[in-house]
Amino acid sequence: MKLKQLEGLLGGLTQFADPKVELEQYATGPHIASRMLYTAENSFDDISGKVVADFGCGCGTLAIASALLDAEHVTGIDIDLQSLELAQENATDLELDIDLIQCDIKNLNLAGLLVDTVVMNPPFGTKRKGADMDFLSMGLKVASQAVYSLHKTSTREYIKKAAIRNCNAISAEVLCELRYALPQTYKFHNKKEVDVAVDLWRFVPRARDERAS
Amino acid sequence: MRLLTHNFLASNVRGVSTGYPLALEVAKSSIKEVELNADFLRGILPKLDWRALVAAASAAGFPDLLAAEQPQEAELFADGAADAEGSAIRRLHHALLEIHVDEGALVCPDSGRSFPILKGVPNMLLHEDEVRH
Numbered sequence: 001m002k003l004k005q006l007e008g009l010l011g012g013l014t015q016f017a018d019p020k021v022e023l024e025q026y027a028t029g030p031h032i033a034s035r036m037l038y039t040a041e042n043s044f045d046d047i048s049g050k051v052v053a054d055f056g057c058g059c060g061t062l063a064i065a066s067a068l069l070d071a072e073h074v075t076g077i078d079i080d081l082q083s084l085e086l087a088q089e090n091a092t093d094l095e096l097d098i099d100l101i102q103c104d105i106k107n108l109n110l111a112g113l114l115v116d117t118v119v120m121n122p123p124f125g126t127k128r129k130g131a132d133m134d135f136l137s138m139g140l141k142v143a144s145q146a147v148y149s150l151h152k153t154s155t156r157e158y159i160k161k162a163a164i165r166n167c168n169a170i171s172a173e174v175l176c177e178l179r180y181a182l183p184q185t186y187k188f189h190n191k192k193e194v195d196v197a198v199d200l201w202r203f204v205p206r207a208r209d210e211r212a213s
Numbered sequence: 214m215r216l217l218t219h220n221f222l223a224s225n226v227r228g229v230s231t232g233y234p235l236a237l238e239v240a241k242s243s244i245k246e247v248e249l250n251a252d253f254l255r256g257i258l259p260k261l262d263w264r265a266l267v268a269a270a271s272a273a274g275f276p277d278l279l280a281a282e283q284p285q286e287a288e289l290f291a292d293g294a295a296d297a298e299g300s301a302i303r304r305l306h307h308a309l310l311e312i313h314v315d316e317g318a319l320v321c322p323d324s325g326r327s328f329p330i331l332k333g334v335p336n337m338l339l340h341e342d343e344v345r346h
């Protein structure tokens with residue numbers, strides 16, 4: 001599938017009708033989401049034929065993008081049931097099968113090595129401090145191949161250090177810098193939307209048998 | 214939820230050791246056919262918990278779908294097996310990717326805590342006093 005085509009399909013998804021600010025519910029826009037998954041697939045071979053999990057799947061954008069790029073099995077995980085129902089509707093409209101789990105990422109427990117790739121647009125941690133790092137460390141615990149994530153560019157140095165020192169990453173690479181139009185509720189601004197610079201990261205987890213714990 | 218997801222999902226109630234495998238209770242299930250991908254199945258075979266999969270398929274109403282012991286690769290991936298009705302690889306594909314549990318529950322083997330499955334979505338949320346600190 002071409003990038004434009006992927007972006008077009010993602011542009012047709014229904015987004016949060018009534019976003020819960022405390023959960024940082026804003027959809028990953030079609031521009032960013034399509035580039036994220038397209039890169040994961042075409043530059044790194046991390047999507048098609050893989051088992052993919054989308055952490056904080058919300059309306060399901062990244063999960064659906066993975067399924068559209070022929071991931072063999074996709075599981076979306078979110079704490080909020082309404083989001084999961086919306087993700088289900090979005091997937092059904094496109095005739096895609098994705099599995100969904102309602103769970104707080106902090107308390108997730110996945111056994112074995114089945115999940116290859118984790119994709120996520122975690123809460124940036126503006127509402128609950130540390131939420132972004134909870135997602136990242138769980139992603140690196142669960143994935144056996146790679147973790148793709150978005151983090152504010154202003155936290156770049158911190159993310160890199162934390163991923164490698166504390167979260168089992170053997171490599172942490174910024175693939176590109178993107179502009180994220182954040183609804184103004186997340187910033188103390190009067191403008192309707194504010195552009196935030198975010199990094200698209202690819203992390204590689206340490207092999208399971210080489211981990212300290 | 215399909216049985217591939219069941220194969221990697223565990224409970225995380227405070228105090229449990231592994232919380233795996235979750236016992237599956239099925240009140241309603243459905244079947245949706247998807248294309249078989251032999252390379253995919255070959256890749257995940259060594260990572261599957263076969264017993265958990267057999268138990269889950271049985272709970273979903275298919276007690277005879279899978280052999281009790283994991284079949285040999287030679288049998289699963291024999292020439293033409295993917296197209297042969299009732300072959301081991303077709304059964305494995307069916308079990309992992311085509312059976313959907315729509316209503317039921319997942320029960321933690323260590324604590325007995327039951328997690329409901331509604332409209333296909335398992336609710337793994339923990340109560341405050343069940344969370345590890």
Ligand SMILES: C[S@@+](CC[C@H](N)C(=O)[O-])C[C@H]1O[C@@H](n2cnc3c(N)ncnc32)[C@H](O)[C@@H]1O
Pocket residue numbers: 023024025026027028029055056057058059060061062077078079080083103104105106120121122123131
């Ligand atoms: C920035 S949004 C991601 C949007 C999603 N990629 C989409 O396109 O709709 C963050 C998501 O994480 C979920 N979330 C927030 N905290 C969570 C937690 N502790 N565990 C699981 N999900 C959480 C929110 O409900 C929200 O859907």
